[in-house]
Amino acid sequence: MSKIQPISFRSMDEFLDYLPENEKEIVLFPRAIILECLPGCKEKLAYNVPYYYRNSRICFIWPPSVPWGNVNIKGVQLGFCQGYLLRDELNYLEKGDRKQVYWKCFSSLEEIDVALVRNFLFEALEIDSMSGRK
Structure with a gap:
């Protein structure tokens, strides 16, 4: 545990x-x-x-009840580690002041556009696959 995160989980079950x-x-x-x-x-x-992960970090899910320093998250974040490489003509993803990681915050299930999320995931997987090629 640290000052930034006063909790520590040993498993996904413990996290959930x-x-x-x-x-x-x-x-x-x-x-x-x-x-x-x-x-x-x-x-x-x-x-x-x-x-x-596949070759590298692709995405993450960050709920507001898991703290990170003084950062105040309003909903569950679905983040894309290489978000800056994703095509986002609709400006669906939030960027804040970050240059690489982009995300979308959800406060309810109804806010989740499944088709759009799936498209971002497939594109993120393609980006990850290219990064693993030598």
């Missing part, structure tokens, strides 16, 4: 058990989409939240 029910529901929905769209990806806790 920690979440309030409303957040858990929102976390589980994009998680299912990720596992469907990124077959064979590795799910691993980093910074006490789930990250999804």
